[in-house]
Amino acid sequence: MAVSNDRSSFDRFHTSVRQFDVSGKTLLLPDMAPFGARLLAACFRAVGVNAKVMETYTGLALGKEFTSGKECFPCQVTLGDILYHLQKEKERLGSSFSPDRYVYFMPEADGPCRFGMYNKLQRLILDRFPEFKEIPIVYLSTEDSYATGGIMPPEESSIFRKLSYVAIIVADVMDRVVWRIRPYESRPGATDAFMAQAVDAMAATIEEVGAALNFPRLLDQLEEVVVAARNIADPRIPRKPRIGIVGEIYLRCHPDSNQNIIRELEKCGAEVLDASLGEWVNFVTFEQERKLRRAWKIAWLDRNHSRLRKVTRALFGNLIEGLYQQVRQHQVYRRALKHLDIPVDHSIRKIERRLQRDRLFTFDIGTEAALSIGGALEYAHEGFDGVVNVFPFTCMPSTICASILKPLLHDMKVPYLDAPYDGAIQPNRETALRTFVYQAKQHLESRTARTKR
Numbered sequence: 001m002a003v004s005n006d007r008s009s010f011d012r013f014h015t016s017v018r019q020f021d022v023s024g025k026t027l028l029l030p031d032m033a034p035f036g037a038r039l040l041a042a043c044f045r046a047v048g049v050n051a052k053v054m055e056t057y058t059g060l061a062l063g064k065e066f067t068s069g070k071e072c073f074p075c076q077v078t079l080g081d082i083l084y085h086l087q088k089e090k091e092r093l094g095s096s097f098s099p100d101r102y103v104y105f106m107p108e109a110d111g112p113c114r115f116g117m118y119n120k121l122q123r124l125i126l127d128r129f130p131e132f133k134e135i136p137i138v139y140l141s142t143e144d145s146y147a148t149g150g151i152m153p154p155e156e157s158s159i160f161r162k163l164s165y166v167a168i169i170v171a172d173v174m175d176r177v178v179w180r181i182r183p184y185e186s187r188p189g190a191t192d193a194f195m196a197q198a199v200d201a202m203a204a205t206i207e208e209v210g211a212a213l214n215f216p217r218l219l220d221q222l223e224e225v226v227v228a229a230r231n232i233a234d235p236r237i238p239r240k241p242r243i244g245i246v247g248e249i250y251l252r253c254h255p256d257s258n259q260n261i262i263r264e265l266e267k268c269g270a271e272v273l274d275a276s277l278g279e280w281v282n283f284v285t286f287e288q289e290r291k292l293r294r295a296w297k298i299a300w301l302d303r304n305h306s307r308l309r310k311v312t313r314a315l316f317g318n319l320i321e322g323l324y325q326q327v328r329q330h331q332v333y334r335r336a337l338k339h340l341d342i343p344v345d346h347s348i349r350k351i352e353r354r355l356q357r358d359r360l361f362t363f364d365i366g367t368e369a370a371l372s373i374g375g376a377l378e379y380a381h382e383g384f385d386g387v388v389n390v391f392p393f394t395c396m397p398s399t400i401c402a403s404i405l406k407p408l409l410h411d412m413k414v415p416y417l418d419a420p421y422d423g424a425i426q427p428n429r430e431t432a433l434r435t436f437v438y439q440a441k442q443h444l445e446s447r448t449a450r451t452k453r
């Protein structure tokens, strides 16, 4: 393989990691969350972008081969996914493989985390392969709350933004239905088999009616899914201890990377709830509002009227967006809650108030640490019997969370487990999970005994 050490390759961070209209290309999406990624791809297809979710984790060896080991684990996994996918495409198509057909989608975040660097590092590595060098990387950024205007025409962008938010919340609800039903299913495997079909059917409907923003049709279908799923559970099985998961978004949502921690906890006798994708999107909107409020204050103090007008407009748009998200999220959950008692999502403002009241941490520090710490406290206050912090080994925000949550939850007598992952199999992992769920069962028993007294 030819290896380029050309320093000008750094220019390619601007020329080949960029935003441009991706209509007509094959957009390759990493499979971060099984339901979320599939429904998001369907939203892209609904507005005319041929999006495809790549097979995941099969290429991990490639991801590790082309990194040093110091990178964040999600960066290695996603790098493996894109290299594996492109190599397979090249093998499949032979001489008709054409790099112009593809665009690789790798979002980024502003702030102190290395997530903002994944797509740059992956650009350098793709550039080492002459046949993949011309494949551009396209991104959305938290810096502008994942604005999509740069990657599709304005009309499609406006539709996509509304549709993708609803699709993400629908995926969250479908996940929650699985986690609520699977531990109580009367026939092993029935929930997974049913939901795999339901997600495919939902993706097909999004593709069909998404461009018309036909939300009633999507919600009717979701309601039918919830009703049918409810019948899979055996109502005679008593309620199990409930475990809440917080942590780094990729690791906690990606079953291969977290070695299927939700299923493993379920096997040990727990019911599990993972923090949602919607929570992350709401958090990004909330962070944007905080930034705009700061900018507004500075412009006011500077008496900079043109800047003040610009920031006021942006802040107004952000508040409308936040309101839209709240209303849509409530609508989607309400349809499911008519039939099944799934947990509703944490409100970011409530998390902020809890952190402020107890003076434990602050969103001012940045990263998703505040979200995880606040989310874990919400679980504890909602009566969960244990909290697991799932994260990539060496992840900076999650290490902060671990150092704060461990003593805090210990004082609250809520079992807590750190679950770091880097692709290696830890020999005592199963024992750790079993011991943790045993503690959670004891927590449930003492909680139930207290309620009866």
Ligand code: SF4
Residues within 6 Å of the ligand: 072, 073, 074, 113, 114, 115, 116, 248, 392, 394, 395, 396, 397, 398
């Ligand atoms: S959140 Fe953790 S895994 Fe993600 S970029 Fe930051 S340090 Fe890396």
